[in-house]
Amino acid sequence: MRGHFTILHVDLATGRGERKAFSGPGECLGGAGLAAALYDAYGLPAEPPHHPAQPLIFAVGPLTGYFPLMSKVCCAFRSPYTGQYAESYAGGRLALSMRFAGLDALVLTGAAPVLSALVVGPKRLEMHDAHYLAGRDIFATGRHLRRVGGGASGHRSIMRIGPAGENLVPYACVNVDTYRHFGRLGAGAVMGAKGLKGIVINGTAPAPIPEGPAYPKLFKGIHKDLTGTDMMTKYHDLGTAENLLVLNELSSLPWRNLQQTKRPEIDGISGEAFAEDLLLRQTACSGCPVGCIHIGLLRERFAKEHEYLYRQVAYDYEPIFSCGSMLGLGKASDVLAVMDECERQGLDVLSAGVALAWAAEAVEKGLVDEAETIVPLRFGQAHGFREAMALLGSRANEFYTVLGEGTLAAAARYGGGDFACVLGQEMAGYATGEVYTVSQALGFRHSHLDSGAYSYDMSAKDKDPAKAVDFMVTDERARVMLNCMTGCLFSRKVYSAQRLAEALESVGLPGPAADLDALAARVQAHRWRLKFQTGYDPDTVKIPKRYLEVVTWKGPMDEGYMQRLRTDYALAVRGLAQNAPLVDDGTGN
Numbered sequence: 001m002r003g004h005f006t007i008l009h010v011d012l013a014t015g016r017g018e019r020k021a022f023s024g025p026g027e028c029l030g031g032a033g034l035a036a037a038l039y040d041a042y043g044l045p046a047e048p049p050h051h052p053a054q055p056l057i058f059a060v061g062p063l064t065g066y067f068p069l070m071s072k073v074c075c076a077f078r079s080p081y082t083g084q085y086a087e088s089y090a091g092g093r094l095a096l097s098m099r100f101a102g103l104d105a106l107v108l109t110g111a112a113p114v115l116s117a118l119v120v121g122p123k124r125l126e127m128h129d130a131h132y133l134a135g136r137d138i139f140a141t142g143r144h145l146r147r148v149g150g151g152a153s154g155h156r157s158i159m160r161i162g163p164a165g166e167n168l169v170p171y172a173c174v175n176v177d178t179y180r181h182f183g184r185l186g187a188g189a190v191m192g193a194k195g196l197k198g199i200v201i202n203g204t205a206p207a208p209i210p211e212g213p214a215y216p217k218l219f220k221g222i223h224k225d226l227t228g229t230d231m232m233t234k235y236h237d238l239g240t241a242e243n244l245l246v247l248n249e250l251s252s253l254p255w256r257n258l259q260q261t262k263r264p265e266i267d268g269i270s271g272e273a274f275a276e277d278l279l280l281r282q283t284a285c286s287g288c289p290v291g292c293i294h295i296g297l298l299r300e301r302f303a304k305e306h307e308y309l310y311r312q313v314a315y316d317y318e319p320i321f322s323c324g325s326m327l328g329l330g331k332a333s334d335v336l337a338v339m340d341e342c343e344r345q346g347l348d349v350l351s352a353g354v355a356l357a358w359a360a361e362a363v364e365k366g367l368v369d370e371a372e373t374i375v376p377l378r379f380g381q382a383h384g385f386r387e388a389m390a391l392l393g394s395r396a397n398e399f400y401t402v403l404g405e406g407t408l409a410a411a412a413r414y415g416g417g418d419f420a421c422v423l424g425q426e427m428a429g430y431a432t433g434e435v436y437t438v439s440q441a442l443g444f445r446h447s448h449l450d451s452g453a454y455s456y457d458m459s460a461k462d463k464d465p466a467k468a469v470d471f472m473v474t475d476e477r478a479r480v481m482l483n484c485m486t487g488c489l490f491s492r493k494v495y496s497a498q499r500l501a502e503a504l505e506s507v508g509l510p511g512p513a514a515d516l517d518a519l520a521a522r523v524q525a526h527r528w529r530l531k532f533q534t535g536y537d538p539d540t541v542k543i544p545k546r547y548l549e550v551v552t553w554k555g556p557m558d559e560g561y562m563q564r565l566r567t568d569y570a571l572a573v574r575g576l577a578q579n580a581p582l583v584d585d586g587t588g589n
Contacts, residue, residue: 005104008120009042010192013052013110015127022105025187029484029512030061032087032123033523034105035076036530039085042107045533049078050168050188050193058098059106061486063500064287065099065207066215066507068223069491073176073286074099074483077186078534080193081170081351081406081425085530086185087445087483092177092286093203095486097157100203107286112195115166119149122205131198137344138162138175147233149200154286156581159242160198161188162346165391168192169404171351171425172393174341177440179293180285183348184425184447215225215506222503225494227289235292235490236282240317241271243429244325250458250553252432254321256328256379257357258546261431265330269320273332280312292316292490298336313340321429322353326421327360328379342388345393352392354426357553358407358416367415371400408542418545433457433554434562435468437547440571442538444476445525449489451475465564469572480527481520525580532577538570 005028010017022041028034035057037289042055057076064070073094079086112127115134119126128148133141139159149156149577157177164172165188166470172188173181191197209215226232234242247253248266255263267273278296285293299312313336320472323342324335342349360377362368370376374391375384393403403410407426411417421427423437424446430436432454439453440446448454451472460468478497479489485503487495495503497516504513512519543566548557 007038007105007107008103008125009107009109010118010120010125011110012108012112012116012118012127012196015112016548017057019102024191029519030064030104031059031072031074031486032076032480032483032527033519034061034484035059035087036338036523038107039076039530041107043078043085043530045530049080049190053109054078054196056108056187056188056190056194057105058094059486060095060098061484062509062512063485063487063503063507064095066210066521067219067503068226069288069494070292071095071287071488071489072483072486074486075174075182076185077187077190079170080168082187082446084534084536085527087527088182088184089125089483089486090174090180090182091251091288091488092157092180093154093286094157094159094176094180094201096286097155097203100205100207102205105203107268108194108196110528111193115195115197116146116315117148117200117204118196119200121202126203130188133197133551135140138346139178139344142175142178142307145198145200147200148539149393150202151202151204155203157201157203157264158198158520159191160346160509161191161196162393162589164346164404165192166197167393167395167404168586169347169393169395170406171348172346173348179193179295180350184350184445186348186491188346188348210507212506214502222374222494222499226491229273229537231493232490236290237582238271238275239292239294241274241294241315241320243317244320245272246268247430247432251430252568253325254421254427254429255325256432257326257354257361257419257499258427258431259361261550261552263325265328266325268330269332269335271317273371274315274320278332278336288488291332296336297330298333298340298477301338315339318429319349319353322357322426322531323378323385326353326357326383326429327385329382329385330380331382331461334382338382338386338389341389345389347389347393349483350428351426352389354421355392355403355410356388358410358420359388359403360385361419362410362414365416368399368459372397377388378437389419396583411494413580417542421546422542422544423547424541430454431550431552433552434463434557434565435460435472436542437557438565438569439472441541441543442566442573443472443575444531449479452481463558463561465561465568468565469568472569472570473576477520477524480524481516484520484523522580525576528573528577529580532574538566538573568584
């Protein structure tokens with residue numbers, strides 16, 4: 001078993017940090033498991049999310065820097081959106097920057113006395129007064145932090161928040177290296193509450209290559225599978241935007257706040273349309289040979305007739321759904337324009353887009369009017385939604401302040417709860433059926449990435465709640481295993497449990513390799529224990545009426561089946577939490 005992890009704990013109130021060994025238990029593995037153990041050590045389950053002593057945790061895995069696509073970082077925190085223990089994942093350069101800064105985890109507690117930027121390196125820890133960046137957008141902030149942080153760009157990672165994070169919008173995100181994000185559940189608001197505008201990690205220290213023949217042989221085999229087969233073709237070519245045509249054809253793509261699941265406007269916002277009309281270039285996270293990040297070129301007329309502004313906007317399936325089909329938009333450039341403003345504000349694109357879709361339907365139904373929305377919010381008209389993103393980020397009035405708390409909070413104030421498309425948090429873009437609906441509503445992260453429930457909906461031949469729940473729990477465990485390695489979930493077919501065990505052994509970790517399945521199960525249960533410990537109750541999670549009105553290629557939703565799934569899945573996750581072993585706090589006390 002791995003004996004310890006190297007962490008840097010920074011008290012933002014004083015600007016002082018301590019690099020030390022964290023003697024976490026063997027079942028930590030790294031990544032998600034290490035983050036959970038660190039929350040046990042530093043977290044305050046009885047205190048609210050914005051309590052200054054609550055930790056903001058960034059953790060990498062034991063394979064980071066050694067194998068392709070081990071390119072993610074787990075960010076763990078007490079969510080200001082749900083109040084519960086939460087995780088989010090991001091790529092970019094951050095994982096390798098942390099590895100080459102000699103860190104398995106960065107733990108931030110306290111709050112800076114003024115808006116600040118933190119700079120970390122192998123032998124560097126600085127707090128910079130950044131009060132003059134207050135209110136600046138993501139891109140302006142990034143330009144400044146590149147000067148403050150110094151270092152070579154290939155070794156440097158920059159995290160920052162926009163106005164939404166400073167204004168503590170509960171679904172504010174953290175932008176990572178311009179095109180990646182800790183998107184869901186409000187990590188940006190946590191940074192804002194801690195007085196952090198940005199974090200720069202400079203990874204400039206060397207890291208040894210594992211000795212012996214096993215490591216290079218395994219690396220070569222994995223790299224060949226990733227680049228020499230068609231396993232990753234989808235992600236490189238059209239990217240996840242390929243899903244738009246497929247889901248629309250299956251009547252499973254949410255349109256106009258989920259009032260429909262299929263529309264002909266799909267031709268204007270499909271992955272093919274983006275690729276043909278707007279794709280500028282592709283790039284990749286550090287340590288990844290796939291190149292799934294697709295960047296579109298947004299060209300807009302400026303002040304004069306023949307002058308234009310050009311902006312680069314990263315896109316994939318989820319943002320196109322939330323800022324496109326969900327808003328009834330049928331033109332790819334309009335979708336990019338709405339996404340661009342969302343990005344500038346530092347908002348979670350899924351929550352922001354879905355919240356504005358609810359607002360547009362609330363306007364249609366006369367529950368709110370333009371005196372409250374300030375700008376016209378009408379399905380199919382991009383201009384109002386684009387301006388509304390800025391109003392959300394700035395909390396411009398009472399309406400946008402309430403909507404920024406979440407769609408259910410707005411529905412509680414103005415009405416319209418039946419058509420609030422929230423499953424634990426604002427939905428992701430899959431209207432595939434009952435299993436997916438229950439998985440996101442009650443799942444650990446309320447995320448389509450908790451399990452492949454959407455694929456289960458598309459392949460299951462029967463309606464057996466026991467089989468579906470077993471799939472959700474088992475599939476989640478496999479994803480937890482990869483999240484402990486902080487590997488990209490796109491690589492699931494490459495990194496089987498057997499291959500992960502071989503990889504761990506090749507880098508000198510035979511203990512975890514020998515018991516990987518059992519350790520992943522322990523981490524899965526540990527995470528659920530933390531979620532329940534911080535207030536989660538599956539019986540209080542709402543599934544709004546709109547989801548019972550959905551019609552897919554299989555027909556209408558089966559309310560009875562959905563309710564049985566909900567009951568059985570709630571029992572299953574309660575059982576996981578109750579059986580989770582208590583974990584040593586890692587301090588050695």
